[in-house]
Amino acid sequence: MVDPILATLRNEGLLDHDSCNRIEEGEKSKLFSLFWHLKSLLYLGVTVLVAGSGIVIYKNIDTIGHLTIVVLIGLVSAGCYYYCIKKGTPFSREKSESPGIGYDYILLLGSLLFLTLLAYLQWQYHVFGKKFGLATFFPAFILLLTAYRFDHLGVLTMGIALFSSWLGISVTPFDILRENDFSSASIVFTGAGLAIFYGFSGYFHEKKKFKSHFSFTFYHFAVHLAGISCLAGLFTFHLWIIWLVLLACTVFIVHRFALRIKSFYLVFVSLVYGYIGSCYFAFQVLKFFPETLAIYIGMTCFIAGSVMLIRYLKETKKSFSNHDTL
Amino acid sequence: MTLYNREKLFNLLTCERVREWCRRGWVTSEQENAIFTARFNRYKRPHGLYRTGVFILTTIILACSLGLFGLITGLFDSNDGYKLFLPFAAGLHFFLLYFYIEKKGHFKTGIDDALLYWGLAHLITFIQLTCNTSSEDYFLVFLITTLPVLLFSSIIFIDRTLAVLSYFGLLGLVFFLSLKAGISGKAFLPFSLLFISLFCFFVCTNLGSRSRLLLWHSCLHAVRICCLIVICLSGNYYIVREAGVRLMESAILPGHDIPFAFLFYFLTFAIPLFYLYYGLKVRNYPFLNLGLVFTVLAFITMWYYYGLFPVETLCIAGGLILLIICRFVFDFLKTPKNGITTEKDQAHPELIHAVAESLIIAQTLTPAPVEKQKGGVEFGGGEFGGGGAGSGY
Numbered sequence: 001m002v003d004p005i006l007a008t009l010r011n012e013g014l015l016d017h018d019s020c021n022r023i024e025e026g027e028k029s030k031l032f033s034l035f036w037h038l039k040s041l042l043y044l045g046v047t048v049l050v051a052g053s054g055i056v057i058y059k060n061i062d063t064i065g066h067l068t069i070v071v072l073i074g075l076v077s078a079g080c081y082y083y084c085i086k087k088g089t090p091f092s093r094e095k096s097e098s099p100g101i102g103y104d105y106i107l108l109l110g111s112l113l114f115l116t117l118l119a120y121l122q123w124q125y126h127v128f129g130k131k132f133g134l135a136t137f138f139p140a141f142i143l144l145l146t147a148y149r150f151d152h153l154g155v156l157t158m159g160i161a162l163f164s165s166w167l168g169i170s171v172t173p174f175d176i177l178r179e180n181d182f183s184s185a186s187i188v189f190t191g192a193g194l195a196i197f198y199g200f201s202g203y204f205h206e207k208k209k210f211k212s213h214f215s216f217t218f219y220h221f222a223v224h225l226a227g228i229s230c231l232a233g234l235f236t237f238h239l240w241i242i243w244l245v246l247l248a249c250t251v252f253i254v255h256r257f258a259l260r261i262k263s264f265y266l267v268f269v270s271l272v273y274g275y276i277g278s279c280y281f282a283f284q285v286l287k288f289f290p291e292t293l294a295i296y297i298g299m300t301c302f303i304a305g306s307v308m309l310i311r312y313l314k315e316t317k318k319s320f321s322n323h324d325t326l
Numbered sequence: 327m328t329l330y331n332r333e334k335l336f337n338l339l340t341c342e343r344v345r346e347w348c349r350r351g352w353v354t355s356e357q358e359n360a361i362f363t364a365r366f367n368r369y370k371r372p373h374g375l376y377r378t379g380v381f382i383l384t385t386i387i388l389a390c391s392l393g394l395f396g397l398i399t400g401l402f403d404s405n406d407g408y409k410l411f412l413p414f415a416a417g418l419h420f421f422l423l424y425f426y427i428e429k430k431g432h433f434k435t436g437i438d439d440a441l442l443y444w445g446l447a448h449l450i451t452f453i454q455l456t457c458n459t460s461s462e463d464y465f466l467v468f469l470i471t472t473l474p475v476l477l478f479s480s481i482i483f484i485d486r487t488l489a490v491l492s493y494f495g496l497l498g499l500v501f502f503l504s505l506k507a508g509i510s511g512k513a514f515l516p517f518s519l520l521f522i523s524l525f526c527f528f529v530c531t532n533l534g535s536r537s538r539l540l541l542w543h544s545c546l547h548a549v550r551i552c553c554l555i556v557i558c559l560s561g562n563y564y565i566v567r568e569a570g571v572r573l574m575e576s577a578i579l580p581g582h583d584i585p586f587a588f589l590f591y592f593l594t595f596a597i598p599l600f601y602l603y604y605g606l607k608v609r610n611y612p613f614l615n616l617g618l619v620f621t622v623l624a625f626i627t628m629w630y631y632y633g634l635f636p637v638e639t640l641c642i643a644g645g646l647i648l649l650i651i652c653r654f655v656f657d658f659l660k661t662p663k664n665g666i667t668t669e670k671d672q673a674h675p676e677l678i679h680a681v682a683e684s685l686i687i688a689q690t691l692t693p694a695p696v697e698k699q700k701g702g703v704e705f706g707g708g709e710f711g712g713g714g715a716g717s718g719y
Contacts (some may be wrong), residue, residue: 048642295397300394314380
């Protein structure tokens with residue numbers, strides 16, 4: 001098929017003959033990238049290998065011998081780290097380019113096996129004694145150290161998730177609402193505290209230009225933890241008005257920040273949390289009206305609110321145009 | 327034949343292609359700017375999040391508006407009133423859709439999507455309520471009456487979702503006709519679905535090669551991918567066996583197998599491996615991606631029925647094989663060969679992939695949170711699980 005777009009541009013003189021030839025040649029000889037396929041296969045390979053190893057160890061503990069298992073896992077993990085130290089670049093405050101995809105996944109394998117080793121040492125030899133928190137904090141610390149030294153976003157996210165779990169909160173995408181009991185005051189306050197901590201961490205990374213590419217990950221966790229904690233406080237506690245004010249402040253700060261860095265994702269997320277909070281507030285107010293009148297007023301408010309939000313989203317989108325980062 | 331402005335759409339597609347050419351270095355920034363200026367009369371393709379948000383908000387507006395209307399007029403109080411409400415609602419949706427597309431120049435902004443889908447929902451509901459059918463023919467009549475509406479709408483509004491729904495509607499029609507044909511129809515069902523999907527695939531490929539239908543290429547591409555998926559599933563031993571057991575309402579006795587079992591064993595592996603081979607040969611991502619996914623599923627299917635070795639052996643062997651294959655491919659393709667490379671495609675943005683990848687890694691490989699100890703000062707407490715290795719030792 002003759003490319004109609006190229007033909008039209010050529011006929012109108014918007015592209016000269018050389019450019020058209022270059023494009024045609026380029027389309028024919030365009031390289032077919034297997035980058036993401038190999039990354040997916042590597043990720044799958046590492047995951048099933050570690051899972052399988054764990055099951056083998058679990059089933060054959062009595063046969064293999066504890067010391068053998070410890071030495072084996074330790075050696076493989078150490079080997080992975082040694083490879084990464086030898087092949088990788090020295091530590092840098094800036095983004096370090098990975099020597100190759102395999103490197104990233106060897107590091108991931110080494111980190112996972114290290115977690116497995118620590119878990120095994122704790123289970124078999126009680127190296128942390130009854131300090132179960134330390135059994136979570138120590139690997140989180142090592143993972144974060146690994147992430148910074150070798151500049152790996154996946155290990156960083158694991159470290160953040162493990163650090164959060166040390167404080168009793170699950171922050172992984174599918175578990176944040178399922179695993180946490182947000183009706184508990186301690187979880188809500190911990191979530192809010194963590195959100196502030198992660199927010200400042202992201203800001204620190206960006207301001208001090210220290211691994212500034214990590215900052216978005218911290219902001220991502222901060223925004224969602226803050227939003228969910230404020231909403232949980234709003235829905236659960238008696239003094240919900242305080243949490244409404246906190247939510248409004250959070251939405252305002254996140255929104256201003258998102259506009260500054262031109263991130264439509266953060267704008268969207270802040271508006272979602274703000275909208276949910278506004279709806280809850282509206283329901284609380286409507287409780288004081290007779291039922292039928294409340295339904296009419298409520299529906300009218302929803303319509304008006306949605307129209308205003310659509311207009312605002314449209315204006316924001318226009319102002320971002322091509323400069324949107326994420 | 328579309329309600330959208332063809333020139334604006336063509337200009338949008340032109341600008342998107344030119345942007346990609348510029349990223350690849352085939353056109354200069356000056357040329358890109360000149361083309362963008364010349365093609366100023368074009369639709370804008372909104373951000374995915376924007377479109378989703380506006381879709382949800384428009385749905386809320388429509389639901390509340392029509393809800394208010396229904397409450398005020400009392401149309402929801404009776405079945406006849408509801409039947410009167412539906413065509414009115416559908417008509418209103420389509421009128422607004424026409425207004426937003428023609429007068430306001432909307433293109434896939436979320437507002438037109440919401441108006442289209444909810445308008446169709448009201449229309450189809452009205453058609454179904456009006457048709458008096460016996461319960462056993464209900465699905466057949468539903469599909470016969472709905473399919474033309476969906477197909478027509480997908481063409482007029484160049485909508486991928488409706489195109490895919492039309493395709494699955496066609497498959498549904500084949501399915502229910504096969505059920506009506508009795509035992510022989512049910513037995514032949516995998517082949518019916520396979521041949522229909524093959525037919526649709528070739529029709530879409532043929533139509534997709536026509537430059538006159540450039541505006542509908544995205545719809546045809548989406549349907550082609552669905553066809554490839556259904557072709558694989560129709561030949562998969564697990565799907566055929568389990569679906570056959572349910573449809574025939576009979577279990578397979580030990581030592582017995584489904585009819586043509588050898589054919590389905592063959593197809594379970596042959597189709598995905600063909601996809602892999604063809605994808606690499608003609609450098610086509612849909613074939614390659616589906617080939618990879620279904621090859622893995624094929625091995626899992628065979629292990630599920632004929633698990634010759636325990637799961638841990640499968641995991642370790644599978645993991646090692648995957649890592650060895652990757653290592654081999656990296657070494658083999660250190661320099662690109664036959665137009666295939668292991669380097670990242672520079673034409674596509676990176677940040678969202680990196681963030682998504684890190685979240686997937688964290689989701690699947692991070693241990694569960696620690697339970698708090700009662701009366702303890704320190705944070706955490708309870709079991710600690712190793713990453714990826716199970717929930718506890």
